[in-house]
């Protein structure tokens with residue numbers, strides 16, 4: 077007989093330093109992902125998408141009766157409001173309560189949700205579900221690589237699978253792994269032996285990529301630690317811009333043999349300690365990054381890419397920070413393009429003026445305290461878009477961008493030759509379509525300025541002469557020792573080799 081599994085997803089990565097609260101409407105509005113999708117529409121909306129739920133569905137559908145609940149995600153920002161969390165988790169819990177007899181629940185969660193009331197939103201969601209289904213029903217969870225998880229979460233989830241790539245290229249694959257682990261649990265008929273440990277230092281987000289040392293080496297160890305008695309072991313690297321007692325990396329393992337499971341987690345913890353000095357934060361001041369990019373671009377045939385990680389909307393930056401653009405202008409750079417500056421007002425003005433018009437604008441700078449002042453300048457409107465276009469890169473490919481009314485603007489300047497893409501809905505630039513949809517061919521630019529921390533590497537590293545990481549103002553602070561923590565757990569170290577946090 078087919079097993080009945082209720083499936084759903086509720087994703088948010090909460091940057092508690094971001095000034096913008098995350099409200100219910102943010103979970104309804106499509107952005108990099110579709111807005112809230114309910115019931116059977118899930119099957120059609122996510123078919124072929126690189127998200128965990130889609131991978132889970134593909135793996136499970138031939139063998140199971142799936143009961144679709146809802147799936148929703150909001151662009152990373154500040155605390156999830158009580159209203160948003162209660163309403164969406166309430167719908168999930170009600171859906172499970174009304175689903176009839178179930179063999180299991182699968183949830184596609186992020187792992188770094190912080191709400192106005194709860195430091196660990198995922199742990200609270202599981203508490204509410206357990207209140208309905210009891211302590212024994214298997215609940216399988218897949219997580220983003222950036223989760224900040226608590227012991228309460230670990231105890232309430234029956235098994236956990238986590239992305240193994242950053243940029244996250246394996247999201248759908250992680251959903252499929254979550255299904256295989258859940259199947260094994262259901263076959264087994266009793267809970268897994270399990271182990272969990274938190275790592276005692278914070279890892280800067282810009283040092284977490286699995287395309288570089290030491291992330292590549294650490295993640296490559298995981299399959300080797302699985303095997304006899306160990307069904308699964310995964311690492312969450314943590315999401316540093318969140319001021320909670322459980323911020324930081326943690327390791328999860330499940331299997332049949334308690335000793336082997338514990339040994340695998342300990343081996344991974346030891347490896348993370350050994351790797352500590354190798355986690356290197358690559359940020360250099362924006363002005364220096366621009367000068368270095370100009371030097372490197374002399375005679376280069378490929379663009380030099382400058383990332384702006386501290387204003388990455390994919391981690392709770394606003395996307396309106398002007399620091400890197402200011403540095404490009406001040407240095408009089410020729411042949412640069414920046415995407416995407418979040419500026420609904422300028423996008424609207426560009427649409428009103430029309431293609432080819434020259435207009436005076438005030439670019440970005442809505443949060444001058446965290447992101448720098450607006451840039452007053454004149455621009456020529458080179459391209460206009462409704463902001464709906466297909467992503468084409470390895471991470472988001474198969475999904476549709478929805479950045480709202482948007483435009484390519486050429487800044488009118490006596491020395492610099494710079495184009496800026498402005499959009500109305502905050503969106504990280506992790507895909508070349510964020511330029512090409514506006515008529516800019518990324519590979520033919522001298523310098524590409526990109527609002528992203530690491531995800532952009534998936535699509536841009538293959539075309540880049542070099543990649544630099546600029547330190548410009550923004551609401552996604554990257555150097556750990558510059559983050560104004562007050563609530564971390566005592567004893568954790570502020571970055572690799574960093575000082576010990578004390579309240």
Ligand SMILES: [Zn+2]
Nearest residue numbers: 220221222244
């Ligand atoms: Zn992530």
